[in-house]
Amino acid sequence: MAIIHELSPHLADLIAAGEVVERPASVAKELIENAIDAGSTRITVEIESGGITYLRIADNGCGMSAEDAPIAFRRHATSKLRTEEDLAAIGTLGFRGEALAAISSVTRIDLFTRQGGALAGRHLHLEAGEIQANEEAGCPEGTTIVVRDLFYNTPARMKFLKKDFTEAGYILGVVQHAALSHPEIAFTLIRDGKQVFSTDGKGKLLAPVFSVFGKEMTANMIEVPKTERNGMTVYGYIVKPHAGRPNRSMQHFFVNGRYVKSRLMQAALEEAYRNAIITGKYPSGAVFLELPLAAVDVNVHPAKTEVKFSQEKPVFEAVYIACKNAIAANDNMPRLEHREKEAPARPREDHLTQEQQRFAVPAPAFSAAPASKAAAEEPPELEDFLVAVPPRAQKPRPHTGYAAAPRIWEGDPPKRTFRPYPVKEPAPAAQSAASCPEAQEQSAAPAPQTPRLEPLDTGARVIGECFQTYLIAEDKDGLILIDKHAAHERILFNKMRAETDMPQQELLAPVIVELTGEEAAAIQARLGDIRKAGFSIDPFGENSFAVRSVPAYLDSGDVQSVIGELAEKAMNSRATVPDQLDDLIHTVACKAAIKAGRATTQMELQDLCDRVLADENIRSCPHGRPTTVRLTKYELDKLFKRVNQ
Numbered sequence: 330m331a332i333i334h335e336l337s338p339h340l341a342d343l344i345a346a347g348e349v350v351e352r353p354a355s356v357a358k359e360l361i362e363n364a365i366d367a368g369s370t371r372i373t374v375e376i377e378s379g380g381i382t383y384l385r386i387a388d389n390g391c392g393m394s395a396e397d398a399p400i401a402f403r404r405h406a407t408s409k410l411r412t413e414e415d416l417a418a419i420g421t422l423g424f425r426g427e428a429l430a431a432i433s434s435v436t437r438i439d440l441f442t443r444q445g446g447a448l449a450g451r452h453l454h455l456e457a458g459e460i461q462a463n464e465e466a467g468c469p470e471g472t473t474i475v476v477r478d479l480f481y482n483t484p485a486r487m488k489f490l491k492k493d494f495t496e497a498g499y500i501l502g503v504v505q506h507a508a509l510s511h512p513e514i515a516f517t518l519i520r521d522g523k524q525v526f527s528t529d530g531k532g533k534l535l536a537p538v539f540s541v542f543g544k545e546m547t548a549n550m551i552e553v554p555k556t557e558r559n560g561m562t563v564y565g566y567i568v569k570p571h572a573g574r575p576n577r578s579m580q581h582f583f584v585n586g587r588y589v590k591s592r593l594m595q596a597a598l599e600e601a602y603r604n605a606i607i608t609g610k611y612p613s614g615a616v617f618l619e620l621p622l623a624a625v626d627v628n629v630h631p632a633k634t635e636v637k638f639s640q641e642k643p644v645f646e647a648v649y650i651a652c653k654n655a656i657a658a659n660d661n662m663p664r665l666e667h668r669e670k671e672a673p674a675r676p677r678e679d680h681l682t683q684e685q686q687r688f689a690v691p692a693p694a695f696s697a698a699p700a701s702k703a704a705a706e707e708p709p710e711l712e713d714f715l716v717a718v719p720p721r722a723q724k725p726r727p728h729t730g731y732a733a734a735p736r737i738w739e740g741d742p743p744k745r746t747f748r749p750y751p752v753k754e755p756a757p758a759a760q761s762a763a764s765c766p767e768a769q770e771q772s773a774a775p776a777p778q779t780p781r782l783e784p785l786d787t788g789a790r791v792i793g794e795c796f797q798t799y800l801i802a803e804d805k806d807g808l809i810l811i812d813k814h815a816a817h818e819r820i821l822f823n824k825m826r827a828e829t830d831m832p833q834q835e836l837l838a839p840v841i842v843e844l845t846g847e848e849a850a851a852i853q854a855r856l857g858d859i860r861k862a863g864f865s866i867d868p869f870g871e872n873s874f875a876v877r878s879v880p881a882y883l884d885s886g887d888v889q890s891v892i893g894e895l896a897e898k899a900m901n902s903r904a905t906v907p908d909q910l911d912d913l914i915h916t917v918a919c920k921a922a923i924k925a926g927r928a929t930t931q932m933e934l935q936d937l938c939d940r941v942l943a944d945e946n947i948r949s950c951p952h953g954r955p956t957t958v959r960l961t962k963y964e965l966d967k968l969f970k971r972v973n974q
């Protein structure tokens with residue numbers, strides 16, 4: 330008796346659907362690609378409930394004949410590929426002939442199609458891949474496909490779908506990519522009755538760039554003019570170096586008109602910004618590569634977003650050179666002005682983890698060599714790059730030790746709003762004193778009482794700490810006690826609150842946080858705020874969330890516990906809406922702050938003491954507990970009966 334048997338066509342379609350149809354956005358992508366391949370000049374996408382219950386794509390392309398329409402839903406039915414040679418040079422977006430078969434096997438579909446000049450159109454209704462109706466219909470030229478109830482017959486797949494707005498977001502991404510790669514097509518996306526995206530289809534790339542990146546970012550973009558090299562052409566729009574973003578979500582790459590995910594192109598783009606962009610920021614843009622069809626294989630994965638270049642190095646070079654030249658030609662790197670605008674109150678150390686921050690030695694703001702000079706250089710070797718890519722956005726700054734500490738920000742001193750306190754060495758380096766007017770003032774100040782610890786700006790001198798909890802300092806009026814944790818927490822809290830664009834650090838691998846149902850619901854309800862506080866977090870299956878980056882202040886090891894704490898707060902918090910973000914920021918600040926009961930070095934104590942005393946806004950922790958307590962000399966004298974009451 331035979332044990333091996335052939336799968337039924339329906340089962341085979343279901344399996345194929347698993348590869349092609351993952352979520353509503355994959356349906357949208359396939360149908361939009363079909364519409365583009367059909368030569369449309371106008372494509373309208375309409376969705377309801379994130380495209381899960383309703384997704385309609387209308388085009389004005391070539392349409393299908395009454396005979397072809399039912400065949401289109403068969404597996405491996407395509408009009409785009411006939412011979413093996415065709416496969417080596419694919420010019421259309423579709424070619425596998427599986428999309429319609431796969432989509433129809435897990436949805437209910439209505440197809441309306443009419444070829445140009447045909448007297449009548451055709452309407453087909455399909456459920457789970459079976460044609461239920463096939464009739465003549467009056468309809469406009471072109472094709473309209475309505476897809477309903479995705480995965481209605483495969484409920485197991487249904488549960489991997491995310492919330493409607495998340496699915497809608499993915500669809501927006503798909504439409505944006507299509508619009509960027511086809512400026513000659515007018516795209517419209519309508520979500521729950523509202524138009525949320527559109528392009529004019531007039532053929533200028535700047536129009537979709539504007540629609541996708543928005544007015545402000547587009548104003549900060551540089552055109553990469555068509556650049557030929559190694560037999561390929563690169564063009565697009567990329568941001569000016571100072572307009573980098575905290576993550577890569579605004580990087581879009583296209584190969585021969587197809588949106589792709591390409592580490593290689595990403596690497597080349599980022600390499601072009603080397604030394605021109607602030608550490609921890611990433612370039613954004615849309616970069617297009619055109620090369621001979623035979624030099625690239627798009628048939629790597631059914632979703633066709635991955636490509637394989639027959640030779641990687643020339644691709645890297647072409648993208649790198651084109652972008653680098655564009656950046657160089659745009660003489661727009663005002664150094665200081667840039668920093669002030671970009672992050673007025675944010676010294677570089679803010680990008681470091683709490684641990685690094687305490688030891689941070691401010692680095693020169695921009696070590697950028699004039700870009701024009703750099704552009705003349707040969708592109709780096711691809712191999713170089715491959716090892717050089719940091720796995721994490723923020724490379725830990727090496728611990729530099731105290732010897733290097735007495736330096737200040739390079740920049741315009743009067744404009745600085747924050748300056749780490751310049752700690753003096755026993756024999757201060759002449760250079761550091763010279764670079765800092767205040768340091769010079771101090772050297773003229775009265776001789777220090779101990780060789781290492783001179784009186785600070787604030788006039789306070791750290792004596793030490795007790796219980797690894799309270800910092801002890803003195804000034805001319807008496808003793809000062811500072812709660813280390815509370816004070817540091819307050820400092821971080823204030824900084825984070827002042828942040829408009831929270832610096833983030835990308836995690837090496839996303840951390841999956843599992844929660845109880847109740848916690849998950851609480852987090853879900855506050856995702857917007859949590860993201861504002863600097864997390865990249867998305868639902869990830871039932872009661873789990875994937876965290877891809879965290880506020881730069883936070884130790885990455887704290888992710889699980891901080892999300893747990895946020896959930897608990899969210900469940901119990903009665904805070905009114907405007908206070909909720911503060912509440913969140915507070916939780917992060919608390920986690921990131923030095924813990925009581927942990928030994929702190931003298932230098933850290935000094936720095937903390939100085940910051941606390943210099944800033945009126947650090948007198949209480951975010952809970953309202955005091956951070957600082959004073960015991961005046963007079964009170965001490967009284968306690969010891971040195972003075973009369």
Ligand code: ADP
Pocket residue numbers: 359363364367388390391392393401402406407408409422423424425426427428429430471472
């Ligand atoms: P592929 O795109 O890989 O050929 P599909 O399953 O997506 O496979 O589509 C099958 C065929 O149906 C296409 O080759 C094309 O001939 C036809 N078709 C699909 N969508 C459209 C459309 N919007 N306009 C015209 N023809 C279409």
Ligand code: MG
Pocket residue numbers: 359362363422423424426428429
């Ligand atoms: Mg297709």
